[in-house]
Amino acid sequence: MSVFICYNRNDEAFVDKLSKALVAAHVPVWRDVWQLGLGDSITNSVQDALENSSFVCLVLSKNALESKWVEREITASLVRELEERKLSILPLVIDDCKLPLFLRDKLYADFRKDFDAGVKMILNAVADKYNLYAGKFSNNNKATSFGTDVLLYEKSIEINLDIISEDDDAEYFILTKAKFTGNEKSLEQFKLYDSEGEAGSFVREIIGVCTKNQNIAKAKVVIGGNKPARETFYIGSNEGGLAFKIDISSKKVGRDDGKFVAFHLGYLFRFYSEQFENAHNGNGG
Numbered sequence: 001m002s003v004f005i006c007y008n009r010n011d012e013a014f015v016d017k018l019s020k021a022l023v024a025a026h027v028p029v030w031r032d033v034w035q036l037g038l039g040d041s042i043t044n045s046v047q048d049a050l051e052n053s054s055f056v057c058l059v060l061s062k063n064a065l066e067s068k069w070v071e072r073e074i075t076a077s078l079v080r081e082l083e084e085r086k087l088s089i090l091p092l093v094i095d096d097c098k099l100p101l102f103l104r105d106k107l108y109a110d111f112r113k114d115f116d117a118g119v120k121m122i123l124n125a126v127a128d129k130y131n132l133y134a135g136k137f138s139n140n141n142k143a144t145s146f147g148t149d150v151l152l153y154e155k156s157i158e159i160n161l162d163i164i165s166e167d168d169d170a171e172y173f174i175l176t177k178a179k180f181t182g183n184e185k186s187l188e189q190f191k192l193y194d195s196e197g198e199a200g201s202f203v204r205e206i207i208g209v210c211t212k213n214q215n216i217a218k219a220k221v222v223i224g225g226n227k228p229a230r231e232t233f234y235i236g237s238n239e240g241g242l243a244f245k246i247d248i249s250s251k252k253v254g255r256d257d258g259k260f261v262a263f264h265l266g267y268l269f270r271f272y273s274e275q276f277e278n279a280h281n282g283n284g285g
Contacts, residue, residue, distance in 0.1 A: 002030040007059035026147035157182040185241040217266040224260035
């Protein structure tokens, strides 16, 4: 379940920095500009995201508190927190705004003086949810960070993988989001692994299958501007009946240099699998 970020567009520079810090710390994030595609219903997508989130980061500023849209998201969050007890609201103060009365009894993260301290407060709050499927690898001045969350439904499973890829000398990073939607057999297999304390192994095995699929192994996308590149793949096992649909989107985040980048999706999955195998064998990562 992702961390939903509620904010006003005028605070986008702060939210860009915050989102990158959270994903780099292996926390999956839901942001409208990252998730929504052309033609998507904004209202339905936001509602679905709130229902599937464990935490809502409320970016509180003078801009936000004057926004009717932010007000609606705050109200929806409070209703779910009070009625279902399945969601926690994390207030983030970024300027000298007047806190709403209903938030004044909550401890807030104060970003006005110390950004890193504020991020640390968020990470401490969400640590119990996002400490199982995460990591960071470095190779040839390139850093790859990822966070994963798993959602279980009545007859399906959803694995969401957020990956940040960045060069030391680049002013942007590439955000790749992969959603693995598995059938009922996949759900049953995950529950079996989970009962034995091996849920992380299941996730890694599924990603390992991607490296052996020729369509995925050779897949490349061209990324430029604010529009994400999208691809869809299918993997399955005839023997066990497992099947997954994989929806992948990649986009540049940060300062846009106006250039297009050819990005190798297959290499990303292969690198992920190799690094985990090396770590498991004691060769470092």
